[in-house]
Amino acid sequence: MDSIRDDVYRLLHEYLSRDQPFVRKLPPVARMLAKSALRRSAGSVYAGLDYILSYAEKPEKSG
Numbered sequence: 001m002d003s004i005r006d007d008v009y010r011l012l013h014e015y016l017s018r019d020q021p022f023v024r025k026l027p028p029v030a031r032m033l034a035k036s037a038l039r040r041s042a043g044s045v046y047a048g049l050d051y052i053l054s055y056a057e058k059p060e061k062s063g
Contacts, residue, residue: 013042
């Protein structure tokens with residue numbers, strides 16, 4: 001399992017901060033959360049969140 005938090009949330013925060021037309025098109029709840037998040041730094045907003053990649057392999061069926 002690998003954390004890609006720094007590769008996802010910081011870039012999302014930067015994108016939302018410079019693309020206000022996109023933010024205005026978000027559904028009301030998502031728009032409210034985005035505007036609230038943009039009042040703070042990316043590090044403080046997303047510090048408690050993580051974005052992970054994980055993978056598994058399905059065992060071959062025996063018999």
